[in-house]
Amino acid sequence: MTNPTGDIRDQMQTLFRNVFVDDEIVLRDEMTAADVDGWDSLAHINLIIAVEKHFQIKFATAEISGLKSEGQNIGTFLALVQKKVSARK
Amino acid sequence: MLDAVSAFVSATGADRQKALRELLLLLKRMAASNPVEAAGVLRGLLVPDLDYSTVEALSRFYRSLSKRLGPQAATKKLAILGSFTTHQLASFIELYLFAMGLPVEVYEADYGLIQQEILDPSSGLYAFRPDILFLAPNRRSLGRRPANSDSPVRVDELVAEEVAAWSSLWHTAHDRLDCQIIQNNFDPPPSRSLSNHEMRHHAGLARFIARVNLALQDAAPPFVTIHDVDHLSAAAGRWTWGDDRFYFHAKMPCAPEFLAAYAHSVASIVAAAGGKAKKCLVLDLDNTLWGGVIGDDGIGGIRLGQGDAEGEAFVAMQHYVKDLANRGVILAVCSKNTDSIAREAFERHPEMVLKLEDIACFVANWDDKATNLRRIARQLEIGVDSLVFVDDNPVERALVRRLLPEVSVPELPEDPAGYILALDRHAYFQTISIGSEDLQRGAMYQANARRQQAELSCGNIDDFLKSLAMKARVEPVTRENIERVAQLISRSNQFNLTTRRHSAATVMKMAEDPAWLTMTISLADGFGDNGLISVLLAKVEAKELIIDTWLMSCRVLKRGVEAFVLNCLCRSARMRGCTAIRGEYIPTAKNALVNEHYPNLGFERVSGDPGGQTWWRLSLAGAADLPNFIQEIPSHD
Numbered sequence: 001m002t003n004p005t006g007d008i009r010d011q012m013q014t015l016f017r018n019v020f021v022d023d024e025i026v027l028r029d030e031m032t033a034a035d036v037d038g039w040d041s042l043a044h045i046n047l048i049i050a051v052e053k054h055f056q057i058k059f060a061t062a063e064i065s066g067l068k069s070e071g072q073n074i075g076t077f078l079a080l081v082q083k084k085v086s087a088r089k
Numbered sequence: 090m091l092d093a094v095s096a097f098v099s100a101t102g103a104d105r106q107k108a109l110r111e112l113l114l115l116l117k118r119m120a121a122s123n124p125v126e127a128a129g130v131l132r133g134l135l136v137p138d139l140d141y142s143t144v145e146a147l148s149r150f151y152r153s154l155s156k157r158l159g160p161q162a163a164t165k166k167l168a169i170l171g172s173f174t175t176h177q178l179a180s181f182i183e184l185y186l187f188a189m190g191l192p193v194e195v196y197e198a199d200y201g202l203i204q205q206e207i208l209d210p211s212s213g214l215y216a217f218r219p220d221i222l223f224l225a226p227n228r229r230s231l232g233r234r235p236a237n238s239d240s241p242v243r244v245d246e247l248v249a250e251e252v253a254a255w256s257s258l259w260h261t262a263h264d265r266l267d268c269q270i271i272q273n274n275f276d277p278p279p280s281r282s283l284s285n286h287e288m289r290h291h292a293g294l295a296r297f298i299a300r301v302n303l304a305l306q307d308a309a310p311p312f313v314t315i316h317d318v319d320h321l322s323a324a325a326g327r328w329t330w331g332d333d334r335f336y337f338h339a340k341m342p343c344a345p346e347f348l349a350a351y352a353h354s355v356a357s358i359v360a361a362a363g364g365k366a367k368k369c370l371v372l373d374l375d376n377t378l379w380g381g382v383i384g385d386d387g388i389g390g391i392r393l394g395q396g397d398a399e400g401e402a403f404v405a406m407q408h409y410v411k412d413l414a415n416r417g418v419i420l421a422v423c424s425k426n427t428d429s430i431a432r433e434a435f436e437r438h439p440e441m442v443l444k445l446e447d448i449a450c451f452v453a454n455w456d457d458k459a460t461n462l463r464r465i466a467r468q469l470e471i472g473v474d475s476l477v478f479v480d481d482n483p484v485e486r487a488l489v490r491r492l493l494p495e496v497s498v499p500e501l502p503e504d505p506a507g508y509i510l511a512l513d514r515h516a517y518f519q520t521i522s523i524g525s526e527d528l529q530r531g532a533m534y535q536a537n538a539r540r541q542q543a544e545l546s547c548g549n550i551d552d553f554l555k556s557l558a559m560k561a562r563v564e565p566v567t568r569e570n571i572e573r574v575a576q577l578i579s580r581s582n583q584f585n586l587t588t589r590r591h592s593a594a595t596v597m598k599m600a601e602d603p604a605w606l607t608m609t610i611s612l613a614d615g616f617g618d619n620g621l622i623s624v625l626l627a628k629v630e631a632k633e634l635i636i637d638t639w640l641m642s643c644r645v646l647k648r649g650v651e652a653f654v655l656n657c658l659c660r661s662a663r664m665r666g667c668t669a670i671r672g673e674y675i676p677t678a679k680n681a682l683v684n685e686h687y688p689n690l691g692f693e694r695v696s697g698d699p700g701g702q703t704w705w706r707l708s709l710a711g712a713a714d715l716p717n718f719i720q721e722i723p724s725h726d
Contacts, residue, residue, distance in 0.1 A: 014106075018106060018110060018142070018146070019142075021149065042176065042339075045335065045339045045341075046142070046145055049141050049142060050106075050142050053140070053141075054106070060334075061333075061334045061337055061338065064334060065338065
């Protein structure tokens with residue numbers, strides 16, 4: 001499969017809307033898990049699975065837990081995805 | 090809606106999520122105005138090999154839809170006890186069971202509480218009182234593991250102890266709940282510390298798990314079905330089956346992508362226990378059993394057999410179908426063809442694996458396939474919802490799905506080399522056990538076809554029945570026949586007066602209770618052995634024999650078996666000092682066949698309710714033996 005085209009932020013926004021079943025979600029860098037309705041541990045796993053599959057990337061075990069921890073937000077999540085997509089070649 | 094469905098089904102990669110989104114939007118709109126129709130569309134989408142995100146989204150939609158559908162008659166209560174997080178698995182199992190026509194109510198305990206829930210009589214499990222209990226450990230919860238230094242004798246002991254621990258849990262749960270139990274076996278890890286010698290060394294973990302899995306199968310009583318997780322893991326590929334990241338994070342039992350297959354596999358067993366398994370495989374011919382069109386290409390022109398790769402694929406498909414027939418699946422043909430030309434291929438093509446005598450009902454004509462499928466169900470005296478229809482032509486599949494949504498219609502790939510797996514992965518013909526009756530069923534249906542021929546050549550029905558030289562054996566329910574009895578109880582729909590789906594465990598208790606009378610009838614005739622074909626469960630109360638269950642396999646209809654059974658029943662009732670027999674009829678969508686059963690046998694109506702349920706009584710004082718042509722032969726012991 002070729003690299004997904006289009007902005008990663010847009011694609012991530014669509015994935016968020018699918019996983020949280022909310023078409024109003026607009027991703028902003030400063031958002032955290034607490035700002036998204038229903039971002040519980042199950043939804044978190046669903047999100048990880050959807051993102052991994054869509055971008056054909058893989059998060060490390062520590063990264064999966066890290067995404068919800070102190071100091072992490074949508075901005076750092078997007079940066080991580082961007083890094084993994086670029087490294088994918 | 091149909092466009093959105095086909096767009097979704099054919100979409101791949103990133104397009105699939107988009108197509109799913111659009112489809113879900115339409116479905117939600119439809120659910121608001123017509124939830125029943127939306128439920129039908131959803132059922133059609135629920136194939137066994139969905140990816141995680143899709144089945145998750147559909148499961149969420151099902152939860153909102155089921156609220157709109159209102160309280161469905163939950164036909165079974167399913168309890169799930171796991172040593173891992175069962176949350177997603179449970180919701181997927183529930184979703185697939187909805188698709189299989191068996192809505193269930195599910196109870197889950199927190200993970201890791203299998204023993205506590207079963208041993209503590211005040212646990213949530215016993216408050217819930219399930220019909221079916223699914224015990225879901227995985228290899229991480231094996232209670233025992235051999236050390237390399239353990240002696241062979243010690244390893245033998247560990248295997249025995251592991252199995253005894255599970256066996257003890259089964260019996261405790263079953264004594265308290267009378268429920269059917271589904272028990273996971275164990276998936277060996279992909280890593281092998283003894284490398285190539287995992288199976289060779291007496292203390293190898295892979296060897297230990299393989300031995301435990303075999304011993305579990307051997308130790309399982311009739312009320313326990315071992316769910317083969319080991320097979321799921323091997324079929325997925327051990328290296329990809331487990332994704333430890335998701336175990337460490339979320340205690341998921343396997344990689345998320347295989348959860349749908351896992352849930353489907355469990356659901357198929359629950360559905361079989363609930364009487365929802367399929368009975369008959371209906372096959373198209375051209376490009377389904379051979380390559381090409383027999384009417385155009387002729388016997389020499391169709392692709393079938395060695396020397397042609399596709400021809401070999403069709404032979405393999407026929408071998409698979411033949412194996413299904415040999416384990417009791419009824420075969421039928423439904424083909425748009427001239428009858429004589431279609432039959433000629435069976436009679437004359439040297440590479441045909443399937444023979445005409447394998448086919449219980451052969452329909453080749455130019456009528457539409459929905460009409461023909463109804464005809465096949467009628468002729469075989471089974472429900473349309475017991476049929477699986479296999480056809481390479483997407484137009485025929487779409488027509489049958491639309492006109493007969495009760496029929497299961499698997500998608501087939503274009504390449505015939507993919508037919509077997511496409512059909513097999515649905516596990517349509519799942520059973521809770523495999524008994525000798527299953528292995529003989531094909532021969533029984535063939536004998537039935539010969540009987541119908543004989544009936545045609547006999548002018549008078551009495552002459553015909555006499556010519557059958559029927560012999561019946563009457564026996565109580567025993568440990569030897571309980572599997573077949575339980576199977577009849579879970580599967581018989583038409584000749585079934587009360588359709589009470591008692592578990593094997595419940596029936597065994599009745600058999601051991603002196604207040605109960607259990608009776609089974611096995612019937613043989615000049616054309617062959619029909620096996621155990623009728624079951625009666627009745628209880629003595631205040632000098633009356635109350636019939637709880639009376640059912641019979643439809644393949645021995647109109648043979649006078651009912652009269653014979655009643656005579657036996659009267660005899661037993663008198664021996665127990667009864668003065669009357671009471672029966673009841675509970676109408677269902679499928680048992681209109683027996684709504685006049687009791688009056689036909691001379692019972693008098695006692696009462697009825699507006700729902701159509703009726704109660705009947707036969708006084709033993711005046712009851713004389715009813716005439717029939719069945720000779721009783723002594724029981725085995």
